[in-house]
Amino acid sequence: MSLDSSEALEKRLRRIGAERYHDKHPFHALMRDGKLNKGQVQAWALNRYYYQSRIPIKDSALMSRLTDVETRRIWSQRVLDHDGSHEGQGGIRKWLHLCERLGLDRDFVVSEEGILPVTRFAVDAYVNFVRERPLLEAIASSLTEMFAPAIISERTSSMLARYDFVDEDTLSYFKDRLTQAPRDADFALDYVKRNATTPDLRESVCKALLFKTDLLWAQLDALHLAYVDPKMPPPGAFVPRDA
Amino acid sequence: MSLDSSEALEKRLRRIGAERYHDKHPFHALMRDGKLNKGQVQAWALNRYYYQSRIPIKDSALMSRLTDVETRRIWSQRVLDHDGSHEGQGGIRKWLHLCERLGLDRDFVVSEEGILPVTRFAVDAYVNFVRERPLLEAIASSLTEMFAPAIISERTSSMLARYDFVDEDTLSYFKDRLTQAPRDADFALDYVKRNATTPDLRESVCKALLFKTDLLWAQLDALHLAYVDPKMPPPGAFVPRDA
Numbered sequence: 001m002s003l004d005s006s007e008a009l010e011k012r013l014r015r016i017g018a019e020r021y022h023d024k025h026p027f028h029a030l031m032r033d034g035k036l037n038k039g040q041v042q043a044w045a046l047n048r049y050y051y052q053s054r055i056p057i058k059d060s061a062l063m064s065r066l067t068d069v070e071t072r073r074i075w076s077q078r079v080l081d082h083d084g085s086h087e088g089q090g091g092i093r094k095w096l097h098l099c100e101r102l103g104l105d106r107d108f109v110v111s112e113e114g115i116l117p118v119t120r121f122a123v124d125a126y127v128n129f130v131r132e133r134p135l136l137e138a139i140a141s142s143l144t145e146m147f148a149p150a151i152i153s154e155r156t157s158s159m160l161a162r163y164d165f166v167d168e169d170t171l172s173y174f175k176d177r178l179t180q181a182p183r184d185a186d187f188a189l190d191y192v193k194r195n196a197t198t199p200d201l202r203e204s205v206c207k208a209l210l211f212k213t214d215l216l217w218a219q220l221d222a223l224h225l226a227y228v229d230p231k232m233p234p235p236g237a238f239v240p241r242d243a
Numbered sequence: 244m245s246l247d248s249s250e251a252l253e254k255r256l257r258r259i260g261a262e263r264y265h266d267k268h269p270f271h272a273l274m275r276d277g278k279l280n281k282g283q284v285q286a287w288a289l290n291r292y293y294y295q296s297r298i299p300i301k302d303s304a305l306m307s308r309l310t311d312v313e314t315r316r317i318w319s320q321r322v323l324d325h326d327g328s329h330e331g332q333g334g335i336r337k338w339l340h341l342c343e344r345l346g347l348d349r350d351f352v353v354s355e356e357g358i359l360p361v362t363r364f365a366v367d368a369y370v371n372f373v374r375e376r377p378l379l380e381a382i383a384s385s386l387t388e389m390f391a392p393a394i395i396s397e398r399t400s401s402m403l404a405r406y407d408f409v410d411e412d413t414l415s416y417f418k419d420r421l422t423q424a425p426r427d428a429d430f431a432l433d434y435v436k437r438n439a440t441t442p443d444l445r446e447s448v449c450k451a452l453l454f455k456t457d458l459l460w461a462q463l464d465a466l467h468l469a470y471v472d473p474k475m476p477p478p479g480a481f482v483p484r485d486a
Contacts, residue, residue, distance in 0.1 A: 056315060061307035063322070064300050064374070069335055072299060073326045076319070079306070083316045092312055131307070 003202035006193035012206050013189070017147040020213040023154065027220040027228060032154055034162025036228075038103070039240020041163065043227045045099045046238055047119040047219065049109050052095045054123050056082040061131045062138050074187060081180050094173035101170040103242065114238035118222035122215040129211060136201060140192050140208035144216060145185035152177055246445035249436035255449050256432070260390040263456040266397065270463040270471060275397055277405025279471075281346070282483020284406065286470045288342045289481055290362040290462065292352050295338045297366050299325040304374045305381050317430060324423050337416035344413040346485065357481035361465035365458040372454060379444060383435050383451035387459060388428035395420055 003009055022028055030036050031044065056079040063079070066072040084090025099109045108114060130138040152174045159166045196202045226233040233239060246252055265271055273279050274287065299322040306322070309315040327333025342352045351357060373381040395417045402409045439445045469476040476482060 057307050060303045064304035064307055069326050076322060079319060083312050
């Protein structure tokens with residue numbers, strides 16, 4: 001399929017999501033189907049905290065590359081969503097809350113000790129990608145938000161139904177994301193459709209999204225290997241007490 | 244004077260301001276004393292627009308290096324002050340307004356054409372400094388805000404009194420800065436006092452402030468050479484029509 005129009009680009013982006021977003025990963029299927037134990041869900045939450053903590057850093061880095069006030073102002077909403085406008089608010093705080101509700105020690109989570117090295121490599125690669133790659137690609141790498149509402153709905157309802165250690169309060173982070181993610185995705189999709197004006201640029205947008213789906217996938221791969229099968233947590237990594 | 248305490252550090256920082264802040268520059272003295280013509284004031288406003296436009300970029304870059312949510316949230320206020328929370332607001336918009344009130348064409352100002360190459364070099368050096376130097380130094384380079392209220396008061400009152408092409412509406416940008424600058428400076432000064440815990444680190448803080456006073460000075464030097472004495476605007480630079 002040639003990328004000769006913005007419509008063809010959008011179609012390709014949606015196909016990438018359908019084929020390679022991490023809702024297709026076996027670890028997600030296990031989580032959705034209620035087949036993880038509490039320790040495995042803890043490991044997921046702990047590692048994902050590192051990802052969450054770097055999102056506003058990634059978005060600030062992107063803002064620092066935008067010379068247009070309007071685009072910068074719109075993008076700043078993402079930072080605000082994660083950091084909150086006041087202490088005790090924002091997505092990072094809510095993710096910490098999720099971790100605590102799952103029985104993890106707050107200081108341990110914030111220390112970033114115990115996360116899998118691959119989590120760090122993948123997340124840091126994302127931040128560096130956004131710092132260094134052409135702006136169009138940096139923005140395109142956020143397009144996984146297009147596919148977030150589906151995975152959030154699926155994950156939330158099934159976790160509530162299938163894990164007795166999870167309740168609505170635990171998952172309050174995701175409630176906000178259900179409105180934030182589509183708003184952010186709409187803006188980014190419109191941006192890349194307007195700014196990727198040649199087949200080569202559209203190809204670079206697709207590659208940026210693939211880079212992102214790869215790094216989300218790699219994080220679940222690492223969790224799977226360490227905590228599901230064959231259960232080989234690397235030296236220094238979190239060892240769940242709750243099986 | 245040895246930098247063996249945070250009080251000694253603050254004292255040294257204030258001395259650097261007293262000796263080397265750009266309120267000591269001949270160009271500022273001419274502006275204050277009503278001795279610039281309209282074209283010279285236009286050249287100043289045009290070149291400073293580039294500086295203004297890069298401040299939120301610099302501050303976003305700094306935010307992208309902060310891993311602490313609280314510090315990042317406080318720092319984000321600076322970006323908001325310059326970009327505004329809605330279209331038509333914020334410091335950059337107000338600086339554009341100042342330029343327009345001085346008779347400059349808005350599109351010309353925004354195009355960034357006509358600025359002095361030294362303006363670009365100095366401002367870009369500032370952004371790069373904040374991106375690349377140790378975080379403590381990046382934050383310390385903002386400490387010129389400590390000295391801003393004095394120069395703003397002096398500049399505002401004398402410009403209103405001495406230039407018939409300047410009125411209060413023209414200078415509305417500075418009204419906001421009179422409260423913003425001390426708030427920002429207090430935070431940054433407290434930060435460096437707490438975090439520069441050795442004489443070497445305190446020395447690095449002083450050097451960062453010197454770097455900043457140097458680059459503010461260099462911008463007025465360039466304006467002076469191009470538009471005051473010996474009036475040698477480089478090829479491509481703005482040529483005032485109003486003498």
